[in-house]
Amino acid sequence: MSETTGKTKVAIIGSGNIGTDLMIKVMRTSEHLEMGAMVGIDPNSDGLARAKRFGFATTAEGVDGLMALEGFDDIEIIFDATSAKAHVHNAGKLTPLGKRLIDLTPAAIGPYVVPAVNLDDHLDAPNVNMVTCGGQATIPIVNAVSRVVPVAYAEIVASISSKSAGPGTRANIDEFTETTSAAIVEVGGAERGKAIIILNPAEPPLIMRDTVFCLVDAPDESMHDEIRASIEKMVGDVAAYVPGYRLKQQVQINAIPADQPVHTLTDGRRPSHQVSAFLEVEGAAHYLPAYAGNLDIMTSAGLQVAERIAARKAATA
Incomplete structure (x- = not known):
């Protein structure tokens, strides 16, 4: 949690459409979250370019680059907006470090979460899956x-x-x-x-x-x-x-x-x-x-879960 803002720092892995939209949502609409880092594998992606312009930490070296960032220890929640196969790899590296993962791929390592149905059931899970x-x-x-x-x-x-x-x-x-x-x-x-x-x-x-x-x-x-x-x-x-x-x-x-x-x-x-x-x-x-409501509903659902996790932590701090 940031000492200056009291908000929970998040990172986003995946600088494509979903990851970039999620970054914008965190910036514009989030009450309890703030951006900590944007992670990709394409140094020329629009998502990384935008994150740099906003002043966020960035890396084009994937999960290894994220772990090497100076502010990595302050990041508590990590959204994964890559692919099912990539998430298996990313989770294997990040879960042992105590990071909370919100999986926006269909990897389904953690329990399925649909906010309108079971948002409060899995808030303690280290890795939650947002289905599709x-x-x-x-x-x-x-x-x-x-x-x-x-x-x-x-x-x-x-x-x-x-x-x-x-x-x-x-x-x-x-x-x-x-x-x-x-x-x-x-x-x-x-x-x-x-x-x-x-x-x-x-x-x-x-x-x-x-x-x-x-x-x-x-x-x-x-x-x-x-x-x-x-x-x-x-x-x-x-x-x-x-x-x-x-x-x-x-x-x-x-x-x-x-x-x-x-x-x-x-x-x-x-x-x-x-x-x-x-x-x-x-x-x-x-x-x-x-027209891309399919992507918007994923980022909105993932943001809901992270907001609830962060709000609960703030209430008990």
């Missing part, structure tokens, strides 16, 4: 449904602009589907989960869109009202830290036709209804374009 952009957008909806009625199967489709998918995102496509699917079950509360991501090359670039399908037993109309109310409340909870997060249209709850083979998704059981929610995520445009 699709997970941050859709898992709250699955959880909202599962709070009302058991979810036998949940499927999410995340459609993002191809322009908003940088090298790290593209390198993590396989991990995206695996990590998101697992978190739909572990955090969302579904019995089974599946995740699909679409990189849309349309021009002009399209805003992030997400579709959530849940198979449930909900024959009672009053239960439909409870499900819709639970989803609408959850959308408000997420929008509190991602203002561009919203329902695109009213939640649909439809009876499943007798000839629809949903039993192949639910271990032989036949749920009675399908719940469908359609979302869009508009970015805050702090650094990234507004």
Whole structure:
């Protein structure tokens, strides 16, 4: 913690789109955090150049360069915005040094955290995983449904602009589907989960869109009202830290036709209804374009976790 400001110092590994947007958010919106260092591997990256102009410590030597910085000991929280494979390497070096890691890759070394669902459950974990952009957008909806009625199967489709998918995102496509699917079950509360991501090359670039399908037993109309109310409340909870997060249209709850083979998704059981929610995520445009809501929701979620960790520490200091 800084002796002059009383704020918790953070470092960001990854000077690409996500890392740079996160740096801007820390500077403009954070109450309890301050930048300590920006770390990359490309000395010509825009993120490192901006960090230098702002007067922050920088290195283009990756995690080893970070550990060699003069102010490294003062840094308490480190965001990793690289790739799943790189995070495994970075965590291996930083965790033994007592640094708190917030993983914005799909590496899933630590517990999954979706702030609107389980923010307070893992604040003591040395390494927390922010799942994926699709997970941050859709898992709250699955959880909202599962709070009302058991979810036998949940499927999410995340459609993002191809322009908003940088090298790290593209390198993590396989991990995206695996990590998101697992978190739909572990955090969302579904019995089974599946995740699909679409990189849309349309021009002009399209805003992030997400579709959530849940198979449930909900024959009672009053239960439909409870499900819709639970989803609408959850959308408000997420929008509190991602203002561009919203329902695109009213939640649909439809009876499943007798000839629809949903039993192949639910271990032989036949749920009675399908719940469908359609979302869009508009970015805050702090650094990234507004269409890149997929990246904005990741940086906003990661910042929420770090803020809560730092606020709790400040309250007990």
